[in-house]
Amino acid sequence: MEVATHVPKKVMVVAELTRESASALQWALSHAVVENDELFLLHVEQPISWRNTISTFLRKPSSPVFGAANSSMEGSGGEDVDFVDVMKKACEIAQPKVRVHIERVEIDQGKDKALAILLKSRMLSIDLLVIGQRRRLSNTILKCKLNGMSTKGIDTAEYLIENSKCTCVGVMKKGHNGYLLNTKKQRNFWLLA
Secondary structure, three states: OOOOOOOOOEEEEEOOOOHHHHHHHHHHHHHHOOOOOEEEEEEEEOOOOHHHHHHOOOOOOOOHHHHHHHHHHHOOOOOOOOHHHHHHHHHHHHOOOOEEEEEEEEOOOOOOHHHHHHHHHHHOOOOEEEEEOOOOHHHHHHOOOOOOOOOOOOOHHHHHHHHOOOEEEEEEEEOOOEEEEEOOOOOOEEEEO
């Protein structure tokens, strides 16, 4: 009798200091990665952004997803802890047999975040791209097609879903018991946690 072997895959989660990103990571850890996979946490930084200025004051995320990892890193001498490092530690606790890497991309103000994510995912030959998604009224009403358009004014998650060479999943946490998932082929797919 032959035993099926798992071919390790590369999964990338867009790491941001948002609730949506924490939900995407939580979904990826519980539903997308398995033993021997590689998980890449990609953080896109804009060095002269007002968000980066504010995020330096918010180094430790308050999400319960990172509770164990955050508490284990607090005793490290009182220095600031980067939220991406906390995410990595949470991943290592949740999935100890998955290799976790941190990738950072720095883009200039006004440059396209979605294109930077696509480029990095292609460079690393990513099999599955996961991004936290926030439902916006304008996206729901307009439902604009993204064929060859610039990403300016378009939701980053929607652009990635439509234009990624690999499978891209937009994840929205719905209550305490489920996720709403979006891919190129499947929209608003409800998944119980």
